[in-house]
Amino acid sequence: MPNLEEILDNMEFLENWEDKYKYIIELGQSINNFDDALKNNSTKVNGCVSQVWLYSKINQNKNGEKVLNFVGDSDAFIVKGLIAILIAIYSEKKPSEILEIKHEDVFTKFGLQNHLSPQRSNGLLSMIQRIKDDAHASIISGD
Numbered sequence: 001m002p003n004l005e006e007i008l009d010n011m012e013f014l015e016n017w018e019d020k021y022k023y024i025i026e027l028g029q030s031i032n033n034f035d036d037a038l039k040n041n042s043t044k045v046n047g048c049v050s051q052v053w054l055y056s057k058i059n060q061n062k063n064g065e066k067v068l069n070f071v072g073d074s075d076a077f078i079v080k081g082l083i084a085i086l087i088a089i090y091s092e093k094k095p096s097e098i099l100e101i102k103h104e105d106v107f108t109k110f111g112l113q114n115h116l117s118p119q120r121s122n123g124l125l126s127m128i129q130r131i132k133d134d135a136h137a138s139i140i141s142g143d
Contacts, residue, residue, distance in 0.1 A: 001030045004088040008109060017115050021078065028080030031087065034073035047126030049119045050076035052083070054127060056134040067092050068135055072127075082124055085110065090131050098135035103128045 002010070007027065014020045038055045045052040054072040061067045069091045072083035089106060090098050103125060107113040116124065 001084065001088070002027070007085060007088055011110055020111075020115075024081030024085070025077045026081070027084035028074075028077055028082075031072065031080065031084045034071050038071075039073065045123075045126050045130050047129075048074075048079070048123035050074050050079045050123065052079060052123065052127060054083070054130050054134075056131070056138075058138055061092065061094075065094055066138065067094055068098060068131075068138060070131060070134075078120070079123060082120075083127065086124075086127055086131060090135075095135035095138045099132055099139075 010023060011020055014023055034053065034055070039053050043053040043055045045054055052072065052074045054070060057069050057071075059067055059069055070087050072080075072087065074080040074083060086106075089101065093101075106124075106128065107121075112124070113121075
């Protein structure tokens with residue numbers, strides 16, 4: 001799975017949105033690490049037309065600080081690619097860092113604001129909200 005900078009570089013290199021969509025789908029194919037046992041009501045993301053599941057896990061970085069890692073899956077190829085982008089953006093970040101990331105920046109960095117249907121945009125916002133909710137919950141729980 002490429003990191004965020006590699007994804008941005010690759011998206012910038014591609015000239016048209018048909019190729020960018022293909023690339024986003026390829027990214028989704030690189031995240032086949034979602035255990036079917038995690039596909040349940042607690043990981044299901046509401047507000048998405050497609051079936052979407054996101055799971056967060058608390059780990060420690062090399063400095064011993066709490067960070068969150070995310071895995072996800074969807075039954076829609078393009079959505080699975082969007083999940084891969086969100087994982088690149090939000091994984092290995094401290095909960096406070098996750099909460100500071102503005103979702104508008106996600107849309108702008110990738111040029112998605114004009115290239116996703118309203119339903120997909122709403123689904124993406126629902127996924128981002130789930131990630132932020134998990135980050136907020138990890139702060140409150142003190143884990």
